[in-house]
Amino acid sequence: MEDALQFSWSWGFVLRSLSITLIDLALSGDNAIVIGMAAACLPGRRRKWAIMVGGGLAILLRISLVTIVTLLMQIQLLSAIGGCALFWVSWKLLRMDIGSAIEKEKEANQAQNFRQAILIILVADFMMSLDNVIAIAGLAHGQIVLLIVGLLISMPLLMTTGGVISALSDKFRWLIYLGSAVIIFTGSRMIFEDRFIEARLPVPAVISLTVSVFMGIALTVFFVWINQRRIKLLAAKFEAEVIKQ
Secondary structure, eight states, X not given: OHHHHHHHHHHHHHHHHHHHHHHHHHTOHHHHHHHHHHHHTSOHHHHHHHHHHHHHHHHHHHHHHHHTHHXXXXXXXXXXXXXXXXXXXXXXXXXXXXXXXXXXXXXXXXHHHHHHHHHHHHHHHHHHTHHHHHHHXXXXXXXXXXXXXXXXXXXXXXXXXXXXXXXHHHHOTHHHHHHHHHHHHHHXXXXXXXXXXXXXXXXXXXXXXXXXXXXXXXXXXXXXXXXXXHHHHHHHHHHXXXXXX
């Protein structure tokens, strides 16, 4: 009888762990894009380290978030603040991409980009995982071991997806811009769906979706334009220094 109960409990544990894994993966598509984009500006070896270190720290961050999910839910405008932070993430990713294209051979620049990539992965994963954490906490029912197992299964798969996106962005540079638009779109949706804002400024779903799509496209174009101007200014400054020499 005890063996049967143990067997039943074991299979229940496995199924709930897989449920947490599937929920986390289903809600983490945007996170994979950020991981891939953040690592795309780095050379091969640093890229792998950025994905592993950033992803590993993100696991610890998510586990910590679940333990304080009740406290997080009481913070007003948290989702809206997270959405605004994703605009910054998009800007930094595009800036890093162009910066690496200008000074890719410089070791100092690569080290700086490595640190920035880790920071961006952590910030974006924190902001974009709030909904994931709430869903996962409900499935875990306070069982920390169950939660850890589910996240340990999902995060390597998520990091692998991020690595694939990062590799593809080397061949298809337009994926960087598409990823930026997706991140801004997600940030806009988080602002509209914030409980504090939604209660005081209800917006029809069609309008919020349209505005989010527009923001994703418009801000990406704007960020790229600013960065292109930055390239021209840096090129002009470099030419002036060469002429002086």
